[in-house]
Amino acid sequence: MGSIVSVQGVTKTYASGHQALHSVDLAIQEGEILALLGPNGAGKTTLISIICGIVNASSGSVTVAGYDIVKQFREARRLIGIVPQELTTNSFETVWDDVSFSRGLHGCKPDPALIERILKDLSLWDKKDATIMTLSGGMKRRLLIAKALSYQPRILFLDEPTAGVDVTLRKGMWETVSRLRDEGVTIILTTHYIEEAEEMADRVGVISQGRILLVEDKQVLMQKLGEKSLSIILHEPVEALPESLAHYQLERTDNGRILTYRYDGNAERTGITRLLGDVAAAGLRLKDLQTSQSSLEEIFVNLVSEAS
Ligand SMILES: Nc1ncnc2c1ncn2[C@@H]1O[C@H](COP(=O)(O)OP(=O)(O)O)[C@@H](O)[C@H]1O
Ligand SMILES: [Mg+2]
Structure with missing residues (x-):
């Protein structure tokens, strides 16, 4: 398995003068689940936003399946699904329409059977006709995941996917994520829950104060646990x-x-x-x-x- 995402020497200094990333190198393997584990303010959101081309790096480069995220943004972006940390969804649209629209927006042909399966997997099927504004926080988060899955990305970024989601639903989401991995999707998730990294990841990257401290196989970490x-x-x-x-x-x-x-x-x-x-x-x-x-x-x- 080669690396599907390559991050080289990425630094980020925000306009405020704050340096959020210090020369980050990271190679993400095709088909793996990588958890970026770190406390609040570590730079997790900044890093994945740069990989997805939403935020510009101050220096360094990122390639996604060989495409430069800046120079070949459109080609790279097509392969990426991102579920943001912030819940911004709030509208009068229904869940079904919103997810279907998201698929169309990414240039994919309608596929109601796929949308149905995604909504069922994420326990949103009984809410398909509900308007988004009536959903709870946990449902909105699952809706964001459904929207990202609607266009079948090869690489899925989940920024704190289970923050504010209760324990039972969290388990369900873990199952969804590992099923996606079985289908060949590469998954990068950020979390500050150690349990989540332990449960889901193939590899764990620990990030703190803008630096990646280690990237290690979970099994190796588990041996250290022993x-x-x-x-x-x-x-x-x-x-x-x-x-x-x-x-x-x-x-x-x-x-x-x-x-x-x-x-x-x-x-x-x-x-x-x-x-x-x-x-x-x-x-x-x-x-x-x-x-x-x-x-x-x-x-x-x-x-x-x-x-x-
Ligand atoms: N738009 C911004 N402008 C200035 N500073 C920012 C901005 N976004 C994030 N930061 C700062 O950069 C650091 C890393 O933030 P972030 O990437 O959101 O960390 P995490 O996702 O790990 O909590 C924090 O100190 C945060 O306050
Ligand atoms: Mg964050």
Whole structure:
């Protein structure tokens, strides 16, 4: 699978003088679901707006399926569906008409069966004759998704697709998105919900303060999730670790009062039993033990705070 979207050295400084992106490089693989995970203000909306050609970069370049987003805007834009973060839809039109119109607007022939399937998938079928202004916030968000799907884009951008959507509907949307991926659509979504990235993405890109801190396979991140630590709290602090414990690579904290051992929680042998035996044999007295597991949340929080 080659990359379908290529972002090279993209920076963005808004007219206010605020620099929202610092030399971002990103390669999006055809057919994947990439989640851009980052706190508010990280630059997620700015980045996808630049990729879609809605906002101009201050420097750098973006190609979509080989087309330059600025110089070949029309060719590139035809391949892209975007579901914006802000809900701007508010009209007297019906859901059915609005979605059908969106398909026509993008130069596609009418396809009522497709529109029906999209509305059913997004639990909007029973609202097809309702006017948009009567919809709830969650329904409006799903309507925006339906509109973007109506013209069958190859690449779909979802900017915070489930913000303000309740948990049950959120699951339904996740299912819709993975079905689209199965149909070959490349999906880029932004989120500040770690759970959402964990649930949906093939790869996760962490973005903070205008910089991409990492882009990694979710499976790899999940392995990091499997890392556990055991903290041994001692009665008396140790100045230096006895030679017999050297190979455990313990971390000394709290002036030598706490020794922390890291191990793979998924492994057959964790080494804990032997460690505790060796600690006792070295004459160290245990006061307490604590285990903890690093979560994606922790990894994320550490990354973001290191960057600031
Ligand atoms: N039109 C704009 N003019 C000036 N600053 C902006 C504009 N849009 C966004 N910003 C600023 O750029 C930064 C990134 O914003 P944004 O891309 O919306 O982040 P995110 O989507 O991750 O929350 C923020 O500090 C935001 O205040
Ligand atoms: Mg945003």
